[in-house]
Amino acid sequence: SAVISQKPSRDICQRGTSLTIQCQVDSQVTMMFWYRQQPGQSLTLIATANQGSEATYESGFVIDKFPISRPNLTFSTLTVSNMSPEDSSIYLCSAKRRGTTNEKLFFGSGTQLSVL
Amino acid sequence: SQQGEEDPQALSIQEGENATMNCSYKTSINNLQWYRQNSGRGLVHLILIRSNEREKHSGRLRVTLDTSKKSSSLLITASRAADTASYFCATDPNAGGTSYGKLTFGQGTILTVHP
Numbered sequence A: 001s002a003v004i005s006q007k008p009s010r011d012i013c014q015r016g017t018s019l020t021i022q023c024q025v026d027s028q029v030t031m032m033f034w035y036r037q038q039p040g041q042s043l044t045l046i047a048t049a050n051q052g053s054e055a056t057y058e059s060g061f062v063i064d065k066f067p068i069s070r071p072n073l074t075f076s077t078l079t080v081s082n083m084s085p086e087d088s089s090i091y092l093c094s095a096k097r098r099g100t101t102n103e104k105l106f107f108g109s110g111t112q113l114s115v116l
Numbered sequence B: 001s002q003q004g005e006e007d008p009q010a011l012s013i014q015e016g017e018n019a020t021m022n023c024s025y026k027t028s029i030n031n032l033q034w035y036r037q038n039s040g041r042g043l044v045h046l047i048l049i050r051s052n053e054r055e056k057h058s059g060r061l062r063v064t065l066d067t068s069k070k071s072s073s074l075l076i077t078a079s080r081a082a083d084t085a086s087y088f089c090a091t092d093p094n095a096g097g098t099s100y101g102k103l104t105f106g107q108g109t110i111l112t113v114h115p
Helices: none
Strands: A004-007 A010-013 A019-025 A029-037 A043-049 A068-072 A075-080 A089-097 A105-107 A111-115 B005-007 B010-014 B019-024 B031-037 B043-050 B055-058 B061-066 B071-076 B085-092 B109-114
Touching: A004 A089, A019 A029, A019 A089, A029 A075, A043 A068, A043 A075, A075 A089, A105 B043, B005 B085, B010 B019, B019 B085, B019 B109, B031 B061, B031 B071, B043 B055, B043 B061, B043 B071, B071 B085
Parallel strands: A010 A111, B010 B109
Antiparallel strands: A004 A019, A019 A075, A029 A043, A029 A089, A068 A075, A089 A105, A089 A111, B005 B019, B019 B071, B031 B043, B031 B085, B055 B061, B061 B071, B085 B109
């Protein structure tokens, strides 16, 4: 099974600043995704991180607010820009392994972000 | 209502009892998956059931899928205190096609198992 290392595990940030979250996967994957989980809520897909090209964002999420990079197959970053208290959430990196039968997702341990 | 609604929202049982969680969804699916989350951290995949399957077992887990009713249930038998967690269903909406892994998650059920 793929192991996903995500950091930082938590951070407390000031309004107006930005935070970059890193995600490293230890094996070859096909798809990488970023999810947001607001307090007491379910997971919402932010975007699909595409290797070497711009991420594909879901409705309600924009690149200026959540720039994403994926310079190679196993590494991706998500930046939460110009943060406000409403951005306080858990951000989760996930990945799908190669193979058409491997539909399950592996998740990092999440980044708990609090914005003051 | 949202894709992937679950009930109950919270379930509290004693160790040794069975726990049943239900999930409803709205669109056609490729598969439905159940995940577990401990203390708001990363999710762990539990079990996957495909749209052409009706029931699946894995250890103490039993999942059913009724595509005509667009619903699924997760049964955990002989629960343990260590099963205390949040459980989410997730649907892969690309019915009949390649899975792209873009899952839609339900609201989750918080399960508490008392020793």
